[in-house]
Amino acid sequence: MNFERINEKLSILADAAKYDVSCSSSGSNRKNKNKGLGDASGMGICHSYTEDGRCVSLLKILLTNVCIYDCAYCVTRKSNDIKRAAFTVQEVVDLTINFYRRNYIEGLFLSSGIFKDANTTMERLVAVAKKLRLEQNFNGYIHLKSIPGATDELMKEAGLYADRLSVNLELPTVEGLKLLAPDKNRQDMINPMTFVKNEIILYQDEKRRFKKSPKFAPGGQSTQMIIGATPETDLQIIHTANDFYKDFNLKRVYYSGYIPVSQDARLPSLQSQVPMLRENRLYQADWLMRFYGFRADEILDVKKPFLELDVDPKLGWALRNLDFFPLNIQTADFHAILRIPGVGVKSAWKIVEGRKFTKLNLQHLQKMGVAVNRAQHFISFANSFIKTNLLQQHNLKDIILGTVKSKYQTHYSAQLSLF
Amino acid sequence: MITLLTYDHSLDGFFTAVFEVYEYKIEKAEIRKEALEKPALFYGLHRVITDPKKAERVFKKLKMLLGEKGIHQIIYSLLTEDEHCERPILEVIKYAIANPEKKVLSNMTNQSVLKLERYTKQVGREKHRMEAFVRFRLITDQIYFAEIEPDFNVMPIIAKHFAQRYQDQKWLIFDQKRQYGLFYNLQTVETVEMDFSDKTKDLEMLGNDEDLYQNLWRTYFDKTNIKARKNTRLHIQHVPKRYWKYLTEKQPF
Numbered sequence: 001m002n003f004e005r006i007n008e009k010l011s012i013l014a015d016a017a018k019y020d021v022s023c024s025s026s027g028s029n030r031k032n033k034n035k036g037l038g039d040a041s042g043m044g045i046c047h048s049y050t051e052d053g054r055c056v057s058l059l060k061i062l063l064t065n066v067c068i069y070d071c072a073y074c075v076t077r078k079s080n081d082i083k084r085a086a087f088t089v090q091e092v093v094d095l096t097i098n099f100y101r102r103n104y105i106e107g108l109f110l111s112s113g114i115f116k117d118a119n120t121t122m123e124r125l126v127a128v129a130k131k132l133r134l135e136q137n138f139n140g141y142i143h144l145k146s147i148p149g150a151t152d153e154l155m156k157e158a159g160l161y162a163d164r165l166s167v168n169l170e171l172p173t174v175e176g177l178k179l180l181a182p183d184k185n186r187q188d189m190i191n192p193m194t195f196v197k198n199e200i201i202l203y204q205d206e207k208r209r210f211k212k213s214p215k216f217a218p219g220g221q222s223t224q225m226i227i228g229a230t231p232e233t234d235l236q237i238i239h240t241a242n243d244f245y246k247d248f249n250l251k252r253v254y255y256s257g258y259i260p261v262s263q264d265a266r267l268p269s270l271q272s273q274v275p276m277l278r279e280n281r282l283y284q285a286d287w288l289m290r291f292y293g294f295r296a297d298e299i300l301d302v303k304k305p306f307l308e309l310d311v312d313p314k315l316g317w318a319l320r321n322l323d324f325f326p327l328n329i330q331t332a333d334f335h336a337i338l339r340i341p342g343v344g345v346k347s348a349w350k351i352v353e354g355r356k357f358t359k360l361n362l363q364h365l366q367k368m369g370v371a372v373n374r375a376q377h378f379i380s381f382a383n384s385f386i387k388t389n390l391l392q393q394h395n396l397k398d399i400i401l402g403t404v405k406s407k408y409q410t411h412y413s414a415q416l417s418l419f
Numbered sequence: 420m421i422t423l424l425t426y427d428h429s430l431d432g433f434f435t436a437v438f439e440v441y442e443y444k445i446e447k448a449e450i451r452k453e454a455l456e457k458p459a460l461f462y463g464l465h466r467v468i469t470d471p472k473k474a475e476r477v478f479k480k481l482k483m484l485l486g487e488k489g490i491h492q493i494i495y496s497l498l499t500e501d502e503h504c505e506r507p508i509l510e511v512i513k514y515a516i517a518n519p520e521k522k523v524l525s526n527m528t529n530q531s532v533l534k535l536e537r538y539t540k541q542v543g544r545e546k547h548r549m550e551a552f553v554r555f556r557l558i559t560d561q562i563y564f565a566e567i568e569p570d571f572n573v574m575p576i577i578a579k580h581f582a583q584r585y586q587d588q589k590w591l592i593f594d595q596k597r598q599y600g601l602f603y604n605l606q607t608v609e610t611v612e613m614d615f616s617d618k619t620k621d622l623e624m625l626g627n628d629e630d631l632y633q634n635l636w637r638t639y640f641d642k643t644n645i646k647a648r649k650n651t652r653l654h655i656q657h658v659p660k661r662y663w664k665y666l667t668e669k670q671p672f
């Protein structure tokens with residue numbers, strides 16, 4: 001192996017792949033077979049964290065950054081004057097195996113520029129996965145990017161070797177896509193997603209009947225949208241995400257704050273900041289929908305199409321719905337408790353268990369991990385003399401914000417002026 | 420009047436001590452690791468001799484009363500090696516034995532129950548960290564070798580993960596703090612105790628591509644980072660500095 005050359009390729013192709021925010025290795029259930037190498041079961045592991053604080057779980061690279069397309073938001077676009085490189089199939093296999101054996105990674109996340117046409121590119125990605133599985137008896141995690149426009153046959157093969165497949169929607173709306181990537185169309189992205197979704201259902205059904213039937217993308221599908229490159233509202237974004245969760249059984253929708261890569265009149269300027277706070281708020285809203293039982297239209301509506309930046313969406317909802325509170329912590333329903341600002345899913349369970357034994361007080365809640373300086377305003381206690389309820393105060397929001405410091409405070413002041 | 424029961428740090432030893440608390444009807448009992456200094460004020464001293472039969476009986480009883488989860492919490496709490504970890508464990512055991520009809524572990528308002536929860540969480544986090552932060556390097560004899568210095572004694576609970584994952588390569592994980600390791604010889608995993616302090620250098624005699632792969636990994640780590648999103652606080656929160664010593668990506672090129 002020519003290490004110097006490999007090192008150069010790795011520099012270029014890891015750098016080009018880093019804009020894909022997903023690095024998750026969770027959701028699969030692959031066991032180590034016949035004394036082979038690796039497994040991919042359970043939660044997935046972050047083996048390290050980059051200096052920007054993101055999980056490093058998979059070797060995330062492009063097979064090549066040669067691309068025939070010219071999507072404005074992408075560093076790899078044809079018209080961009082950058083160094084190009086391409087790995088061979090064997091080189092990717094060797095890197096993956098050698099990193100995996102040293103416990104650096106959970107597996108491989110392989111994507112690619114579209115170097116000739118969709119099928120040739122997809123074929124090459126599948127070849128890597130196939131080699132890893134069949135020649136190396138590798139049972140670690142494999143995430144392949146589905147190339148829009150690839151045939152069903154190729155997608156089928158991909159699903160047999162990969163744990164997860166994903167197509168990036170790139171932009172939250174069809175109009176955005178037209179503007180920034182005129183050669184691409186939404187339908188080409190939706191086709192492989194639909195195919196994969198149906199195959200997953202089929203295989204799961206088969207699995208139920210025949211224990212030995214093969215797996216098909218056991219880690220499911222995910223997608224990613226770029227936030228802030230086009231002028232969509234949060235409302236549009238949340239609804240797109242919601243539709244895709246529903247229609248395609250997606251495991252995750254990722255939101256990626258646009259990082260300026262190009263001087264282009266259609267895009268925010270090169271000097272603009274990455275909208276990290278907005279991205280964070282979208283993830284919070286996403287969590288509320290998936291784990292806290294909130295509906296999209298409770299979080300945002302047409303009159304208020306953007307998430308507030310100074311409060312998280314859960315606190316925002318609580319402040320808009322003060323008549324829902326205070327909740328009696330001793331008797332309130334589990335789903336209602338989930339809506340109290342400062343109470344997470346775990347602590348909600350603890351409250352429901354703990355109150356069977358005793359009348360809960362603030363100290364109990366604190367010990368259970370509740371953020372009480374936030375939660376206390378929305379709770380009442382069984383026959384308690386302490387009057388913590390400030391619900392009637394006009395400045396409740398300021399009172400709460402005064403006691404908690406946002407980790408994004410610095411971004412927040414700088415970005416607020418944009419809206 | 421407090422009676423001090425000392426035991427040999429083993430799980431069986433601890434369960435034997437619990438057995439004897441009941442056997443001798445010791446009302447105010449304090450179970451403590453043998454090697455630790457005795458507290459200034461105690462009255463009776465009782466040295467527990469580990470007895471697997473007694474331990475087994477306690478184990479069965481607790482499994483019935485507290486379930487898998489309870490056993491798990493007790494084992495994890497002991498692995499903290501905390502000087503006083505036996506106290507809340509004994510409290511919870513007494514509480515469970517006195518109230519066989521209650522699911523005492525879900526009483527989140529009981530201090531000792533919460534303490535066990537916290538211990539379990541801490542040790543669980545350390546286990547997870549070690550499964551993530553172990554960095555093997557290929558040394559002589561085709562052995563993948565890693566050193567660690569975990570906060571808690573997690574070796575017994577990480578063995579399974581590595582044994583399942585790495586079945587076709589020899590590996591050795593060595594706890595430099597506690598001076599013992601796990602070695603997988605392609606057949607079974609065994610505990611090894613040896614002095615690695617100066618031998619490590621010889622072990623490194625490798626004519627293979629080890630350094631080169633380490634460099635590739637550092638290149639990757641550097642390139643996958645997005646500078647425009649730099650967030651050192653978050654980085655250090657996830658990868659606290661005390662772990663950097665053995666992390667390949669944290670060593671200079």
Ligand code: SF4
Pocket residue numbers: 067068069070071074075076077078112113114181
């Ligand atoms: S097709 Fe993909 S790689 Fe090519 S320019 Fe568009 S987004 Fe970038």
